[in-house]
Amino acid sequence: MLLEVTLQGVTLGGMYALVAMGLTLQYGVARIMNLSYGELLIAAAFAALSFYSGLALSPLLGLLIVPPLAFVLSYAIYRILLQPLVRRAKTREALEVDSILATFGMLFVIQGIMLALFGGAYFSYSYLSFPLQIAGATVAANRLLALVLAVVIGVGLYLALTRTRLGTAVRAVAVDPVAAQLVAIDVRTASALAFALGGALVAAAGVLVSMFLTFNANLGVVFTLKALIVVIMGGVGNLLGALIAGLILGLVENYVAVFVDPGLTLAATYAIFLIVLLVRPQGLLGRAGR
């Protein structure tokens, strides 16, 4: 029983980590506090659902189609809607406020479109929902597959950011945009790429989540919130921190849901957030300052 719950928690935590990695790219590199982030996850989940039930396409195929679309969409959103704000902002704080407001508006637009298309009901589909035995615990195959894919994507991203020239440039912008410019890094392009990559990641997470969770059009905000909490908990811009924090959050939430009361999971999330804010506001692996 305990092992089963732990495995479920790890799967959920893996999703949170993936979602938070995308957000830390958008916030840490592109400096955009994107409140409509979770809506993209739900939109991707709906896309996977439509592919599966409408066109009988497997979610794995959806995983090849949806994230590239989200990449293009996010890139366009950054170039068209957010870059004017970046240009207008005099300080980083001003950009933060402006991006919060603009993306808050987008949140309601995207959510409204999904509500108009799908209504407020909960959706799910059953794909690979047969049980598997692992070390005496039973796990649904779709959960396990989602976890494996999340690990693959996460490791791929980590290697891309640490082992390639472009990835190093992106990380340099995260550390200091002005200094990055001095060593001939095109900050604007790097920011746009990071933002788009974040969008692709959250879309991938959306497809994976749709395989084993029920979701509805209003759920985006909750994912945004959890992603933000994981990012803060791990330390802004820190991928490894996001991974650890995501796993902690997923485990705690699942333990609370199973052993205490499923109605208190968000309260558990907030309790963790409060502890982090009071004890270690710079995050588990973050450096102090600012």
Add this chain to the structure above:
Amino acid sequence: MSGRDVLPTVIWPIVACALGVAALACVPFLFGDYGLSMAINIVSYTVLATAWSLFSGPTRYVSLATVAFFGIGAYTTAVFAESLPWVAVLAIAACLSVVVAAIVGLATLRLSGVYFVIFSLGLAELVRQLVTWWEVNKTRTLGRYVFTDITAAQIYWQLLGLAVLVFVAGFLIGRSRLGLALRAIGDDETVARHSGIDTTRAKVALFVLSTVFMTLAGAIMAPRWTYIDPAIAFNPVISFTVLIMALLGGVHRLYGPVMGVVPLALLFEFLLARFPNHFSIMVGLVFILIVYAIPRGIAGLVEQTVERTRRQPA
């Protein structure tokens, strides 16, 4: 300025405001039920938007939690209105909001603004889930009927009184040391701290004050619904609407938000009637338009025009 000149500059604005409020107080006698319900809508959003910009205007900390406090007020009324006198209900609502706001403020306002925004983003959802959990597990009822003998006109007068209080509070804060401290924080928090301002205490104090007004507005509004459940009381669209109205009006002036409330309340009434299924898309688009086109709100536009005509007297 001699003593004789001071008197008119102080007395006349007060008299004008008092006359204006007295005229507004006559609305229930002049218009029908529909007019009164519109007026209630406008006044309640005026309270919420002005209270919002009381804190978020000078400090530039965007709060997305308006409905958390509004809902706390509404639920207090739903729970206690039948058993306790009305004043006690309002007092309980105010106390609850002080406690919640102080916890939120002390946890997040010591740090940079982002933490506060994130915390406020989910606060309404958190309170909603906690109330739902409590109702389902402890009282075994989800959804309550609000039975009071408070009429619509009485709700309107209470809200009008609350609106007057918000404006008076805002006026006094603007002229106090606290107001100066907050403007300094909004301009540059580090500088403010170095010049000896206890920034955390100033921010928490004002945040608590602004949420008390929001909570009272919720408590007063609750009898309008007759039935409430957590989904109605903690509807996130309310937070969003308040934010848009305050921004359209302009948050850097006390009179700003009300200039956003009136046109948008009318517009939303129209949109809700014509496009009930696409309401949030439209509202989102209106909001994005405001953020890009008029970042300083109507109040900012007015100031710009006044400035321009002053500089080049035709």
